[in-house]
Amino acid sequence: MSMYAGWLFLSGAILLELSGTVLMKVSDGFSRPLPSLLMFICYAASFTLLNYAVRYMPISVAYAIWSGVGITLISVAGYYLFGERLRMTSVCWLAVIVVGIIGLKWSDAR
Structure with missing residues (x-):
């Protein structure tokens, strides 16, 4: 397979992972069976694809991107889908996470 x-x-x-986390909220504490089941399926599939990704890149980079981008996207999704507050200070800290991910990737550049 290619480097991509x-x-x-x-x-x-x-x-x-984003879908699984949205479904976690929708499952309402496992009180809704279908979203609960779909959440587990999404998480299992996410970990499976993450496992394949680390064949092609360092695990430190893959996991940092997976978790950091996931945190950022779920914060935005929480704001738009569930009306959760997203304070400016939170946005600034999310930006720090993104900068850290970029720095980690650059430091791994070959």
Whole structure:
């Protein structure tokens, strides 16, 4: 597979992790069976794709991107989908996470 395979696997893992986390909120503490089941499926698929991604990139980079981008996206999703507050200070700290991810990736550049 090409060097882009890792990035494709990682992108899919991030989207599935985001979906699983949204479904966690929708499941309402496991009181809704279908969203609860779908949440587990999304998380399992996300970890599977993350596992494939680390074949092509360092685990430190893959995991930092997976978790950091996931945190950022779920913060935005919480704001738009569930009306959660997103304070300016939170946005600033999310930016620090993104800068850290970029720095980690650059430090790994070959």
